[in-house]
Amino acid sequence: MTDPIPARLAALKTTPTPDLKQQWRELFDSAPPPFNRRYLESRLAYRIQELAYGGLKPETIRRLERLGEDLDGGDRKKSRIRADMMPIAGTRLLREYQGVEQVVTVLQNGFEWQGRPYKSLSAIARAITGTRWNGWVFFGLKNHRGRT
Incomplete structure (x- = not known):
């Protein structure tokens, strides 16, 4: 008997988006997130395989959590900032504000x-301007719509 999972995964690419969202509801027992199609496809593919073959082993999950804590010290705010988005240490950010260059x-x-x-x-932007800023x-480093 052949494994039906690879065929299910391949079918995700051509499945209409409303059907992907319905699969999400069935597989995750929750409403689908408002993310793009590629995100839905990748998470559904993972979930299908997880249900068919099993998820990560508990020791793997613990190890990943330890590695994450080593990187961000357990600080939830830091963990939300993608490491590849953070400027390299030593980088100088320049901004002119009201005729004064801020470094x-x-x-x-x-x-x-x-x-x-x-x-x-x-916190620095607030100190410079006296108002709340991202x-x-x-x-x-990011435009006002959230894109880098």
Whole structure:
């Protein structure tokens, strides 16, 4: 008997999006997220294989969690920032604001502005402007719609 799983996975590519969303509801017992089609396909493919062949072993999950904590120190905010999005330590961010050039240095675990350490770019943007800003937007690392 042949394994039907590869055929199910291949069919995801040509399945209409409303049908993918219905599969999501069936496989995850929740409403599908508002993400793009590729995301739905990849998560559905993983879930189909997970249900058919089994998920990660508990020791693998524990190891991944330990590695994640080593990277972000268990700080949930840091874990949301993708590592490949973070500027390399030593990078200098420049922004002119009201005629004054502001220089921020990226550190291994945060940022430095005017000789003081900061945990976030938003805190620096607030110190510069006196108002709340998304620091990534303020320094031009992300546009106001969330794209890099």
